Amino acid sequence: xxxxxxxxxxxxxxxxxxxxxxxxxxxxxxxxxxxxxxxxxxxxxxxxxxxxxxxxxxxxxxxxxxxxxxxxxxxxxxxxxxxxxxxxxxxxxxxxxxxxxxxxxxxxxxxxxxxxxxxxxxxxxxxxxxxxxxxxxxxxxxxxxxxxxxxxxxxxxxxxxxxxxxxxxxxxxxxxxxxxxxxxxxxxxxxxxxxx
Numbered sequence: 001x002x003x004x005x006x007x008x009x010x011x012x013x014x015x016x017x018x019x020x021x022x023x024x025x026x027x028x029x030x031x032x033x034x035x036x037x038x039x040x041x042x043x044x045x046x047x048x049x050x051x052x053x054x055x056x057x058x059x060x061x062x063x064x065x066x067x068x069x070x071x072x073x074x075x076x077x078x079x080x081x082x083x084x085x086x087x088x089x090x091x092x093x094x095x096x097x098x099x100x101x102x103x104x105x106x107x108x109x110x111x112x113x114x115x116x117x118x119x120x121x122x123x124x125x126x127x128x129x130x131x132x133x134x135x136x137x138x139x140x141x142x143x144x145x146x147x148x149x150x151x152x153x154x155x156x157x158x159x160x161x162x163x164x165x166x167x168x169x170x171x172x173x174x175x176x177x178x179x180x181x182x183x184x185x186x187x188x189x190x191x192x193x194x195x196x
Contacts, residue, residue, distance in 0.1 A: 022079055022082075022139060022180065023180070023181065023182065023183055024082060024180050024181060026181055029082060029177060029180060029181070032082060032083060033045070049175070050175045052077060053074050053077070053174055053175045054175075056070060056073050056074050056077060057070055057074070060073065067146075067171065068144055068146060071142075071144055071146075071171070071174055072142045072144070074174040074179075075142045075144075075174070075179050076132065076136065076140075076142075078174075078177065078179055078180055079136050079139075079180070080132060080135055080136060082180055083135060143183070143184045144184055145170045145173070145184040145185070145187040145188035145191065146167070146170065146188075147184075147188075148184060148185040148188035148189070149163075149166055149167065149170055149188035149191060149192055150163070152188060152189060152192045153166060153192065162192070162195050165195040166191050166192050166194070166195030169191040169194055169195055170187065170188065170191045173187055173191065
């Protein structure tokens, strides 16, 4: 937990206790990432993060899910990989194999994500869910910047002009670590200022 935010937000009670356990300090996040940076350059690491966020986005759009559901899945992905390294989860994978896999996937427009037959049984999915729950400390509540952003825009009275741009900017933040480093209302305020 980031001590800077816990001091500033003590009056928020439940929100602070529950959600600030996932507002991480940048140095802690970088320390955890060092395990991955033994195998990947920082640029490759970020490309991989953006790639997986795009896969989640494409799959969510294909399933016609709301943006908030897609954003929640992306936050789960970020939380899952904030603690253990990718190398621990998937073993040592060479950079060339990662890049060639990403290239072939982009050529086929994510066709691998929508197979005709789903090769896994329900017990495989449940095992993965339990593993995910364990690594995320059973913390499935995710606060998003969308609600505070909407409130900021409504308070300004310029919904038609500001909201679409600011909303898209908030969507783009899920490709970064902002959802792990700052509370949602601060992200919303920052993106509101950028959109303004």
